[in-house]
Every structure is written in structure tokens, then in C-alpha cells.
Amino acid sequence: MQKNRYVFWGLVISTLISALDANIMQTASPTIVKQLGGMELFAWIFVVYMLASTVTVPLYGKLSDMYGRKKLLIIAVAIFTLGSILCGLANSIVTLIIFRGVQGIGAGGMIPLSMIIVGDLFTIESRGKIQAVFSSIWAISSIVGPVLGSFFVEELTWRWIFFINVPIGIATVLCLIPYKEKIEFKKTHIDYKGFFLFGISISLLLLSTNVRNSFWYIFIGIIGLIIFLLVERKEPHPFLPVSLFKNKGILMTNLFMLVYCLSFFGTSNFIPLYLQEGSHMSIYKSGLILLSIAVGWMFGSTPAGKWIIRFGYKILFIIGSVITTVSGLALYLFIADLSYLSLFFILTIQGVSFGLLFAVGTIASQEFAESHIKGMSTSLQMFLKNIGTSIGVTIMGLIINQAANIVIGIKNVFLYALCLSFLTILLSFLIPAKTPSGSKSK
Template sequence: MKKNKYVFWGLVITTLISALDANIMQTASPTIVKQLGGMEYFAWIFVVYMLASTVTVPLYGKLSDMYGRKNLLMFAVGLFTLGSILCGLANSMVMLILFRGVQGLGAGGMIPLSMIIVGDLFTIERRGKIQAVFSSIWAISSIIGPILGSFFVEALTWRWIFFINIPIGIATILCLIPYKEQIEFKKTHIDYKGFFMFGISITLLLLSTNIKNSLWYIIIGMIGLIVFVLVERKESQPFLPVSLFKNKGILMTNLYMLVYCLAFFGTSNFIPLYLQEGNQMSIYKSGLILLSIAVGWTFGSTPAGKWILRFGYKILFIIGSFITTVSGLALYLFITDLSYISLFVILTIQGVAFGLIFAIGTIASQEFAEPQIKGMSTSLQMFLKNIGTSTGVTIMGLIINHNANIHIGMKNVFLFALVLSIINIFLSFLIPAKTTAFSKST
């Protein structure tokens, strides 16, 4: 158990690295561009990282089922740290973008592999509490990340936003070294052809959300996915195992989580913007509103494991869907009239639903899966969450930009999310109540 404690802290630090990087970069990137030049490449600092970290998630899951989680996570953290060093040394925007890609290749394995290890080590009951800790880290990082970014830029140099990852990465690896995996992993053939077809198709579709005149990216990406499915049906050991989609629990849970992230999870990106532009609120105060979601998330995810054992998955997905929909309806109807406190309360309630849904979704992806594909199942859901969130944020951004003002735009964003949340209510009734046997892992 003592070794597990070290592993737990290693996973916590891994989550901290990922969370801080995402939030610090938002603050520091304008200064970086001013110093390095190349304003036309500004968006690519984020796009390249997002592409690399998203497309590689399923591959990490597949490899973890074959070679184990520990060494692969240490490799991912090491690659991320190497990318951080290179980013800190970059002297041009092109170099920075290239090295951000290296960072992204490492980041693609850090969070999924951490969740898989949690699934291997801890019982269902404890996993909800652990995920509450991880979600709290993301929430706190959304507040302190911009502050740290400002500090590094003003007091030191922007390069320290990358160099700070070096001691954190080393600490993570040291915490993971004592961990001894108890599971036997079976080495099988890796369908690299399928991975590259899948990766290229998804990359084109993700690029279409960030590039003007993107129709051809969408068309070629969709054709690529169709070809991928046709080819994989004939593959004896496909990159995405057919059993993942024949399993009703995995199929319906993943479809649910995709729509859920497409709907409401991205709305939090725009609430601070709405408060700043629509209500002339300070950056600091508008950012603090996100603590409401963090508080609610903790209350929703902490008891999720106990509730799964008592009530099963279906009823919890249904309850979470109704809470999300009702709170979303309140935001749609009253967003322009809500006081700061009222908005905080509604977002806290919605945060409870987020915490519950994300906890039981992750646990379901592990418990519905057979042991030999647990890593692939967990990473597939993580991948679909990323796709849903990225696509949802893009659509919401377009909705806001194509309305007369931020008030109308925000109401229409919540209308879009509300429609999809109603679809989620329907999907929640199709999810099985229980797995054949709940995990007994310790």
C-alpha cells in the first residue's frame, strides 16, 4: 500500500503538469509571440499540441494493454519533459511549434495512462474519490495557471513556463519507479496501418475546426474514416478491437460521453468571456466563477464509486443527465439576468452533474471492458471526450461570433447545449445498469 501511495502522488503530479501547461500557455503565449515574431503562426502553438495529444491517446491505450502502464507512462512523461526543454530553448516560432508537437506526443499518454493505472490499483469505491482529487487539480490550475504564467513572463522569462516542467517531470518518474504491476500483459500484433489511417483522418477533421476553407479537410477526413472502418473489418487484430463496439455497455457509454462533452462541457470556456465582455467584469473575478464547477465536481465525483455499487450505472447517468438539463435550462432562460452569486450556484449544481458523469463514465469504460482491453477502452473514451469537447468549443465559438452581441450569442450557446443534453437523457436509458461482475481489485 505504501508503494501505491507513491504511485498515487506520481499520478497527481502527472495531472498537475498537464493542467498547468494548458492554463499557463493561455496567459504567456501573447508575450512569446511578441518576442519570437510570427504572429501568423499564433494559433498553431495550441493546434499542434492539441492534434498530437489527441490522436495518440488510443495508441497509448493499445500499447498499455500489451506492455503495461508504468513504463509507458514514464516514457510519456519523459517525452513531455524533453519537449518542454526544447520549447524553452526555442528561438523561433517554427521551432516552438515543432517542439510543442513533441510535448503533445507525451501529453497524449499522461492523463489516459494515469486513469488506467487508477483502474488497475483501486476499487470502484475509491476511484470516485481519486477522480475528485484529479478534477480539483484541473480546477485549481485554471485559477493559479494564469497567475503563474504572468509571474514567469513579468518576473523571469517566458521560457520558465516550460523549464518548470523539468523538476516536476523528474519527481513524477521517481514516484512511479517503486510501482510493481500485478497484471500480466499479452503482447500482440499492432495494426500500425490502421493507426495511421485513423490518425490522419482524425487530424484532418480536427484541423477543419481551426482552418478557413476547411471543406476539403472534412471530406477527406470522413472518407479516410470510412476506408479505415472497411479495412479494419478485415483485420484479424484491428487497431480498435471489434469487441469494444459489440459490448453494449462500452458502446452506449462512449456515445453518451461524446455527446455530453459536445454539449455542455465546453460552455465553461465562454462563461469568463461573457462576464468580461458582457458585464465588464475583471479577468480575476470572471475566472473565479469556474471554482463553482470545481466545488460541484468534487461533491459529484467523490461518492460516485459507492453509488455505482448501490444503484448501478444507468440510474446515475439518468440523474446526472436530468441535473445537467435542468441547470442548463436555467442558464438558457436567465443568463442575462443572473447575479454573480446566482450564476455561481447554478454552475455549482451543474458541476455536481459533471463530476458524477465523468466519474461513472471513466469507471464504466474500465468495468464494462474485458481485462485485456481495459487500457484501450479507457483511452478510447478519453479520446472521444477530447473530440467532443474540441468540436463543441469550436461550434460554440462560431455561434458567439455570428450573433449581434455576446448576450445573444451566449443564450444561443446554451440553447445548443440544451438540445444535445435532451438527447443525452434518451441515451442514458440505453446504458446497462451493471457490469457482469464488479471489480474486486484492491
């Protein structure tokens, strides 16, 4: 039990690195580009990290089922830490972008492997509480990160936003050393051909959301996915196991989470923008509104494990999607007339549904899967969440840019999300109520 406590803190620190890096970079990146030059490449500091950290998620899941979670997580943290050192030493925008890619390769394993280890070590009842802790880390980092980034830039040097990851990475590895995995891992053939086809296709589709004249990226990406599916049908050990898609629980849960992340989950990215431009609110006050979602998230995810045992998966997916839709309808109808406190309240309610569904979705991806594909199942859902959020936010950005003003734009964004949220309600009825074994623990 004592060893599990050290492992838990290792996972917490691993999450902290990822959260801080994302929030600090938003503050420090303009200064970095000003010093290194290459403003035309500014977006690639984020794009290359996003690509590397998204595409590698399923690979980490596959490898963790073969070689164990501990080794892979230590390797992922080591790669991320090495990437951080290299980023801190970068002397041009091009080298910084390359080293951000190295960071992203490490980051691709840190969050999913942490979630997989949580699924291995802790009971269903405990997992909701643990996910609440992880979500609170992201919430706190969203406030502390920009402040810390400003401090490093103004008082020290921007290079410290990367160097600070080194002691944190070492602390993570030290906490993981006592962890002894009890699960037997089965080494099988790795379908690298499938992974590269999959990775290149997904990378092109993700790139299409960040570049102009994206038709050819989308076209080649779709063709690549079709070739991937044709090749995988003949592969004896496919990169994405067929059993993942024959399992109704995994299939419907993943489809639900993909559509859910395409809908209201991405709207929070634009609410501060609306408050700043539509209500002329300060950056600080408009950013503070997102604490509402973090608070609601903790209330929704903390009891999720106990509720799964009591009510099963289906009813919780139905309730969560209905809450999202009703709160989203209120946002669509009244956003222009809401006071700050009223908006805070509605977003808190929506945050409850986010926390509930993300916790239940993660647990379902682990409990519906057989033990030898649990890592792949967990990482696949996380991958689909990332894809859904990236595409959803891109679509919302296009909707706002096409609108006459920010008020009309945000209403159109909520209308888009509302239409998809009705689909999530329908999908929630197709999710099995219980795991095949009716398990009530790990």
C-alpha cells in the first residue's frame, strides 16, 4: 500500500509536468519567438507538439500491453525531460520546433500510461476520486502556469520554462521505482507498418486543421486511412486489435466520447474570448470563468466510481449527456443576457457532466477490455478524445470567424455543439449497463 502511494504521487507529478508545460507555453511563446525570430513559424511550436503527443498515444498503449506500464512511463518521462533540456538550449526557432517534437513524443505516453496504471492498481470506487485529483491539477495549473511563465520570462529567462521540467521529471521516476507490476504482459509482434500508415494519415488530418488550403491534407489523410484499414484486415497481429471493435462496450463508449469531444467539450476554449470581446472583460476575469468547469468537474468525477457500482454505465452516460445538453441549451438561448455569476453557475453544471462522463468513460474503456488489451483500449479512448477535441475546436474557430460579430459567432458555436449533443444522448442508450463479468472492483 505504501508503494502504491509513492506510485500515485509519481503519476500526479507526471500529470503536473504536462499541465504546467501546456499553460506556461501559452504565456511565454511570444517572448520566445521575439528572441529567436521566425514569427512565421510561431504556430509550429504548438502544432508539432500536438501532432507528436497525439499520434504516439495508441503506440504507447500497445507497447504497455506487451512490456508493462512502468518501463514505458519511465521512458516517456525521460524522453519528455530530454526534450525539455534540448528546448531550453535551442538557439533558433527551427531547432526549438524540432525539440518540441521530442517533448511531444514523451508527452504522448505520460497521461495515458498514468491512467492505465491507475486502472491496474486501484478499484473502480477509487478511480473517480483519483481522476478528480488529476483534473484539479489541470485546473490549478491553468492559473499557476501563466503566472509562472510570466515570472520566468520577466525575472529569469524563458529557457527556465523548460529547465524546470528536469527536477520534476527526476522526481517522477524516483516515485515510480518502487512500483512492482503484478500483471503478466504478453510480448507479441508489433505492426509497425500499420502504425506508420495510421500515424501519417492522422498527422495529415490533424495538420489540415492548422494550415490553409487543407484539401490535399484531408484527401491524402483519408486515402491513407482507407489503405490502413485494408492492410490491417490481412495483418495477423494488427496495430489496432480487431477485438477492440467487436466489443460493444468499447466500441460504443469510444464512439460516444469521440462525438462528445466534438461537441460541447471544446466550447470552453472560446468563452474567455467572448467575454473579452463581447463584454469587454479583463483577461484575468474572463480566464477565471473556466474555474467553474474545474470545480464542477471535481464534483462529477469524484463519486463516479461508486455510481458505476450502484447504477451501471448506461444510466450515467445518459444522465451526463442530458445534463450537458440542457446546460448547453441554456447557453445557446441566454448567453447574451447572462450575468457573470449566472454563466459561472451554468458552466459549473456543465463541468459536473464533463467530470462524470470523462471518469466513467475512462473506467469503462478499462473494465470492458480484456486484461491483455486494457492498455490499448485506454489509450485508444484518450486518442479519440484528443482527435475529437482538436477537430471540434477547429470547426468552432471557423464558425466564429465566419460570423458577423463575436456574439453571433458564440451562439452559432453553441448551436453546432447542441446538435451533436443530441446525438450523444442517442449513443448513450447503446452503451451496455455493466461489464460482461459484472465486476465491482478492479
